[in-house]
Amino acid sequence: xxxxxxNCPPPLPFIHLCAPTPxxxxxxxxxxxxxxxxxxxxxxxxSMNFPIQKFLQAQSKIMVMAWISAAALVxxxxxxxxxxxxxxxxxxxxxxxxxxxxxxxxVAQLAYIFGGSCGEAWSAFSLQAFHNLWxxxxxxxxxxxxxxxxxxxxxxxxxxxxxAGYLKNAEVAVxxxxxILGWTVMLAFGMNAAVSVRVSNELGAGHPRTAKFAVTxxxxxxxxxxxxxxxxxxxxxxxxxSLFSTDEDVKELVIELTPMLALCIIINNVQPVLSGxxxxxxxxxxxxxxxxxxxxxxxxxxxxxxxxMLDLGVLGIWSGMLSGIVLQTCVLFFMIYKTNWNKEASxxxxxxxxxGGYKDTKVNHIVEDNQEA
Numbered sequence: 001x002x003x004x005x006x007n008c009p010p011p012l013p014f015i016h017l018c019a020p021t022p023x024x025x026x027x028x029x030x031x032x033x034x035x036x037x038x039x040x041x042x043x044x045x046x047s048m049n050f051p052i053q054k055f056l057q058a059q060s061k062i063m064v065m066a067w068i069s070a071a072a073l074v075x076x077x078x079x080x081x082x083x084x085x086x087x088x089x090x091x092x093x094x095x096x097x098x099x100x101x102x103x104x105x106x107v108a109q110l111a112y113i114f115g116g117s118c119g120e121a122w123s124a125f126s127l128q129a130f131h132n133l134w135x136x137x138x139x140x141x142x143x144x145x146x147x148x149x150x151x152x153x154x155x156x157x158x159x160x161x162x163x164a165g166y167l168k169n170a171e172v173a174v175x176x177x178x179x180i181l182g183w184t185v186m187l188a189f190g191m192n193a194a195v196s197v198r199v200s201n202e203l204g205a206g207h208p209r210t211a212k213f214a215v216t217x218x219x220x221x222x223x224x225x226x227x228x229x230x231x232x233x234x235x236x237x238x239x240x241x242s243l244f245s246t247d248e249d250v251k252e253l254v255i256e257l258t259p260m261l262a263l264c265i266i267i268n269n270v271q272p273v274l275s276g277x278x279x280x281x282x283x284x285x286x287x288x289x290x291x292x293x294x295x296x297x298x299x300x301x302x303x304x305x306x307x308x309m310l311d312l313g314v315l316g317i318w319s320g321m322l323s324g325i326v327l328q329t330c331v332l333f334f335m336i337y338k339t340n341w342n343k344e345a346s347x348x349x350x351x352x353x354x355x356g357g358y359k360d361t362k363v364n365h366i367v368e369d370n371q372e373a
Contacts, residue, residue: 042095045102052109057197059121061112068108076101132354142285180254180261181268184229188269191222192276199280203348208341211280215336218273226269230262260318267325274332281344282351283335290331299324 056065079100083093113122195218202211233240237258241251254261278287303320306312312319 042099042102045099045106048106049102049109052106052113053193054197055113055121056109056118057193058201059118060197061118064112064117065109068105068112071108072101072105075104139282139284142288143279180233181264184226184265185268187225188222188272191218191269192272192279194218194276195273196276196280199277200282200348203281203341203345204352206345206349208345211345212341215277218276219270222269222273223266226266230265233258233262233265257315257318260315260322264318264322264325267322267329271325271329271332274329274336277336278332281339282348286335287332290328294328294331295321295324298327 053065056062076097079097080094083089083097087093089096112118116122195214198214198218199211202208202214237255241254275287278284299321301320302323303317306316306320308316310316
């Protein structure tokens, strides 16, 4: 009987086209080929999923997205078992499963929208969608730059720098921290989306004080959750590594990096909330410059210096990355602290008028009067 990997289907022709890129950066052959296998069309699903999610989030259709994600999770688990374990496709099977799952989410969300469940927010395709489209271009471009820098940092910095083949025991480092940090970051991403939508909706509705209150609640809640998670990790740092691996080297590395991991969780839970506030207020262009300066001018050079020139390895590169996040958090906190929320609400109202929207001023005045009372 052959090994399971011998049963893998022939890879798609374009899969190995991506492998030379990591190799040219000095990666090991195993890591480079694994990256090539995953360079598949799920990226196109990502590009569709982001605007669809924002469309639904703006209408508070969160439970619909949650149910679709739950169904996708069940489908993902079943296909993973069937293709990776039962059929024995291995890494290629994982890539196929990820593609199917992400496209399932996109198709399901579109079916919900096209089914007429979004009321006046969606009636049908119309040429009015292109009305004053140019007004969105600068905002969209700034958002793209902002997300590109942030996501490229999170993915490339963790996986191509901290956990890359340049460092010793790269595979061990991957096993040690990516699962833990990935789970906790999901909470931060959820808070990011929630506060972004809430701030933008409240500013658009002419409720500056409600927007400010939402910011305060989101920051405090996210910090408290991160603090509890960090304390749990520190207290049980000798026990919880067994949940992820039986390898003693992995366990020892996780125990060694747990204090840094706990600090990283706290910072990474607060920073996305502040970024979400900036996005909701329409500061994408400013945030893009802040990200570039903090990460690529300050954080990465410092990480390279500590990790390679001072030979601090994983801990040094991670410290450099974390310092960039801390700097960005401080800058965003200062910006939000100095914000005139009444002015931001006025700017939001002007954008609504410019782009052909409207708001019920009578209802807004009643709400504001009740808040004052």
